[in-house]
Amino acid sequence: MKLRKSREFRKGRIEIIPMIDVMFFLLATFMLASLSMQNLNALSVNLPQGQAEQLTSRQPVTLTLTRDRHIFINKTAVTLDNLASTLRPLMGSDGDLIVSADNDAPQGLVVSAMLQARTAGAQHFLIAVKHGG
Numbered sequence: 556m557k558l559r560k561s562r563e564f565r566k567g568r569i570e571i572i573p574m575i576d577v578m579f580f581l582l583a584t585f586m587l588a589s590l591s592m593q594n595l596n597a598l599s600v601n602l603p604q605g606q607a608e609q610l611t612s613r614q615p616v617t618l619t620l621t622r623d624r625h626i627f628i629n630k631t632a633v634t635l636d637n638l639a640s641t642l643r644p645l646m647g648s649d650g651d652l653i654v655s656a657d658n659d660a661p662q663g664l665v666v667s668a669m670l671q672a673r674t675a676g677a678q679h680f681l682i683a684v685k686h687g688g
Contacts, residue, residue: 600657605684615653615681616645618672622659626668635667642675650678 600621618638619627626633633641646652652672656665669680 600655601659602655602683602685603658604686605682606686614647615651616642616647617653617655617683618642618668620654620656620660620665620668622657624661624664626664635664635671638668638671639675642672642677646676650676651681652677652679653681653683655683 600619617627617629621627626635626638628638628642628645631641642652654665654669654672669677672680
């Protein structure tokens with residue numbers, strides 16, 4: 556008769572499947588967290604194509620003009636008449652303003668809005684373009 560020891564020694568194993576599940580969960584969590592941390596102040600418009608450097612400003616102010624003649628500062632709707640008074644308190648010390656005009660927006664409206672922004676304190680206009688590569 557063979558007596559069994561009260562304690563059997565088994566070789567340890569690392570289960571890889573649960574570790575893969577945890578890694579995919581962490582990847583998805585960090586991807587969603589990074590997307591929610593982005594500051595998106597612009598509306599979606601059909602931008603013209605061009606080459607430009609990436610913007611490194613912290614809190615940019617965006618002037619958006621749509622094809623149907625709507626004007627937005629960040630995501631706030633404004634008119635051409637009250638654009639300067641709405642924009643003035645938002646302008647920082649650097650005077651940078653991102654102009655995100657739809658490719659089909661009337662050119663006269665874009666120029667008029669930029670002139671109103673100039674009176675509000677905008678010194679540098681950064682034109683948003685779609686990267687054509």
